[in-house]
Amino acid sequence: MKNRNLPSGTRDEFGVRAEMKEAITANLFAIFKRRGFSKLTTPILEYADVFKPLNLTNYRPYQLLDEQGEALVLRPDLTLPVARVMSTTGVELPAKWYYSGDVFRVKKQLSGSYNQLTQAGIELVGYASLKGEWECLKIALEGVAAAGITDWTLELGDARFTDAVLAALPIPEPTKNALKQALFAKDLSRYKQLCKPLADTAFEPFLNEWPWLFGSFNDVIQVVDTLPDIAALVPVISNLKQTAGFIKTQAPDQEVFLDLSIPSPQSYYTGMAFQGYTQNSSDYLFSGGRYDELLTSFQQVKEPAVGLAFDTDALVDRMPEPASADQTLIYFDTDQWQLAEATLNDTPNSTLCLADSREEAGQIATSTNRTLIDLTEGR
Numbered sequence: 001m002k003n004r005n006l007p008s009g010t011r012d013e014f015g016v017r018a019e020m021k022e023a024i025t026a027n028l029f030a031i032f033k034r035r036g037f038s039k040l041t042t043p044i045l046e047y048a049d050v051f052k053p054l055n056l057t058n059y060r061p062y063q064l065l066d067e068q069g070e071a072l073v074l075r076p077d078l079t080l081p082v083a084r085v086m087s088t089t090g091v092e093l094p095a096k097w098y099y100s101g102d103v104f105r106v107k108k109q110l111s112g113s114y115n116q117l118t119q120a121g122i123e124l125v126g127y128a129s130l131k132g133e134w135e136c137l138k139i140a141l142e143g144v145a146a147a148g149i150t151d152w153t154l155e156l157g158d159a160r161f162t163d164a165v166l167a168a169l170p171i172p173e174p175t176k177n178a179l180k181q182a183l184f185a186k187d188l189s190r191y192k193q194l195c196k197p198l199a200d201t202a203f204e205p206f207l208n209e210w211p212w213l214f215g216s217f218n219d220v221i222q223v224v225d226t227l228p229d230i231a232a233l234v235p236v237i238s239n240l241k242q243t244a245g246f247i248k249t250q251a252p253d254q255e256v257f258l259d260l261s262i263p264s265p266q267s268y269y270t271g272m273a274f275q276g277y278t279q280n281s282s283d284y285l286f287s288g289g290r291y292d293e294l295l296t297s298f299q300q301v302k303e304p305a306v307g308l309a310f311d312t313d314a315l316v317d318r319m320p321e322p323a324s325a326d327q328t329l330i331y332f333d334t335d336q337w338q339l340a341e342a343t344l345n346d347t348p349n350s351t352l353c354l355a356d357s358r359e360e361a362g363q364i365a366t367s368t369n370r371t372l373i374d375l376t377e378g379r
């Protein structure tokens, strides 16, 4: 073997970390199942076409070809495969699915982030009501709590906000597009220049704040309230306010932020989006949102849908490590297997010592800091 290195952005997982990941995945699955979700598993390989609705600059996939020369990819997302299943299998709707699996996204070299990450998530297909978003948020609160993470921020947004505001501005279409680009790129000098024709209009106070429209829910809503009436914004703001109220009833101490100055986390979102963050890290704990148009890229009929995925690796990175219990090693002769088995059953946190000699068993016990039970003693 010439190259023993791993492909960039991948890792091996073993020991405590791998066990913590298994434990949080089991906890999340228990939450999903208790709330009536069914399991859905899809392959790691899919036709590249499935992921056309993604913004591929953020999610550049690993590509390969099948035997007919068709482009395949390692899946960069788990929501699109669920949408594909929904449109090809004629499953009766509405449906509640859960899943877990690895996704692969080619990141910039040396960006320091991983190209393979594990997600565990849910998709609610066929539910148009705000109850769908709230079910996702309830699961987000429970999932993060199950990981033992207490200090985190829930960030809300809405994919419709930016376009609704831009549509109302009395400026030509190309200027609106340029303004959106400058806003998202945080190119402030260009942004200010493009806003000049709107000085002294009713939009001015809002436009002065828009690039910084991120922060605690009520502070951001106050700025939004300075806008003149925009009919398309009414349901957006009302849903956001109701949702902040819902969180208050479910988790009174939960910090809720609102970000209305960035692009939607996924190009396929059509409504509310929500993410969980801890301080000093750009990895989200979970990310989700409503995507009512996505199924139309696979089938004729439109189906409302909303979902969320936990980044299992991000949860593990922030989970408190479990206290390690005292471990015991059971040394025995080959003809004592039954006795060794009985001792194993009766002794918590024990493991059989498979060494050939008492001396080797002693060395292992010392180097791994374990107590040794010697069943050969006095033979």
Ligand SMILES: N[C@@H](Cc1c[nH]c[nH+]1)C(=O)O
Pocket (backbone or CB within 6 Å): 077, 078, 079, 121, 122, 123, 265, 266, 287, 288, 289, 306, 307, 308, 309
């Ligand atoms: N697939 C999305 C998360 C999601 C699940 N359902 C809806 N959104 C992501 O990876 O960001």
